[in-house]
Amino acid sequence: MIAITGASGHLGKATLEFLLTKTNPESIVAIVRDPQKLTDFAGKGVAVRQGDYTDQASFVTSLAGVDTLLLISSAVLGDERVNQHNNVINAAKEAGVKHIFYTSAPNPSLESSFSPAIDHFRTENLILESGLTYTIFRNNLYLDLLPMVIGDAAQSGKLYYPAGDGKTSFVLRTDIAEGLANALTSEGHENKVYDIGSTTAWSFSDIVASLSSAQKTVEYIDIPGSAYEAELVKHLPPVVAKIYAGMAEGIKKNEFNVPSSTLKELLGREPVSLDAYLKSVA
Ligand SMILES: NC(=O)c1ccc[n+]([C@@H]2O[C@H](COP(=O)([O-])OP(=O)(O)OC[C@H]3O[C@@H](n4cnc5c(N)ncnc54)[C@H](OP(=O)(O)O)[C@@H]3O)[C@@H](O)[C@H]2O)c1
Structure with missing residues (x-):
């Protein structure tokens, strides 16, 4: 049986949908904090079980009979996040799970500018130490985040962002979900670390070129990271502002510039491109 945590979230739900096209619902376990959130999947025959990352025992129970x-x-950050992941990894060992897939980030390290990548580095190490067979999906930044970053640039003609000429191998969240479902239901992914993103990478100059039209040219204005963070803290809690500022710094340092053909191979087609995505949401 294959179990998915975070099954009520965007990525989890989308992965469940793809899994249902590839395998029978009786072999899928969806683990959520609140099973009421997945009554539609329960109605399709998926086993919906309760589990909270903060409660290891709940996961030992919900992982009964699960192989993968x-x-x-x-969604939390720092020590709390790593502790939650550790609970699930320990529960998986106790419940007899053989293979763990994990959603990580590009270039995870203790020095990452993007602080969530520090948690991913620590979690990847916990998985390596666990002795479980693993597949790490180092998911690049979601294309789906771009509208939040771009704001009204297409209308105003100006995109202010502190990313220099750094490039990102952005990826559509549903493409990751489809890739996960394909990998979860096929052989040959044992002890692999996959960079999951586009086969190319795009800079903010590429983004404004894509946003520009015959009627309107959009200009990219590279601003200092400190000015960006100062603006963010006017609207967001300082801790959240720091994460977004760190993301921009990571882009500038090319921490997300990881072109890879792995997702293309898992999908059997090119992942959705920046241009196609921006046209679809215009
Ligand atoms: N690559 C990127 O650009 C990017 C962007 C954003 C996030 N991420 C990471 O990728 C993950 C998946 O993305 P997403 O878009 O699917 O996020 P999402 O929609 O926020 O989903 C997060 C999921 O985690 C579950 N969860 C949170 N805390 C939990 C806990 N204590 N116990 C059990 N489940 C818990 C949530 O359950 P509830 O429904 O109960 O809240 C939800 O199902 C995120 O959680 C984050 O770590 C990556």
Whole structure:
């Protein structure tokens, strides 16, 4: 049986949908904090079980009979996040899970500018130490985040962002989900670390070129990271502002510039491109 955590989230739900096209619902376990959130999947025959990352025992119970687990990284950050992941990894060992898939980030390291990548580095190490067979999906930044970054640039003609000429191998979240479902239901992914993103990478100059039209040219204005963070803290809690500022710094340092053909191979087609995505949401 294949279990998915975070099954009520965007990535988890999309992965469940793709899995249902590839395998029978009786072999899928969806683990959520609140099973009421997945009554539609329960109605399709998926086993919906309760599990909270903060409660290891709940996961030992919900992982009964599971061979392969997809651990979708938690939404909290720092030590709390790593502890939550550790609970799930320990529960997986106790419950007899054989293979764990994990959603990580590009270039995870203790020195990452993007602080969530520090948690991913620590979690990847916990997985390596666990002795479980693993597949790490180092998911690049979601294309789906771009509208938040771009704001009204297409209308105003100006995109202010502190990313220099750094490039990112952005990826559509549903493409990751399809890739996960394909990998979860096929052989040959044992003890592999996959860079999951586009086969190319795009800079903010590429983004404004894509946003520009015959009627309107959009200009990219590279601003200092400190000015960007100062603006963010006017609207967001300082801790959240720091994460977004760190993301921009990571882009500038090319921490997300990881072109790879792995997702293309898993999908059997090119992942959705920046241009196609921006046209679809215009
Ligand atoms: N690559 C990127 O650009 C990017 C962007 C954003 C996030 N991420 C990471 O990728 C993950 C998946 O993305 P997403 O878009 O699917 O995020 P999402 O929609 O926020 O989903 C997060 C999921 O985690 C579950 N969860 C949170 N805390 C939990 C806990 N204590 N116990 C059990 N489940 C818990 C949530 O359950 P509830 O429904 O109960 O809240 C939800 O199902 C995120 O959690 C984050 O780590 C990556």
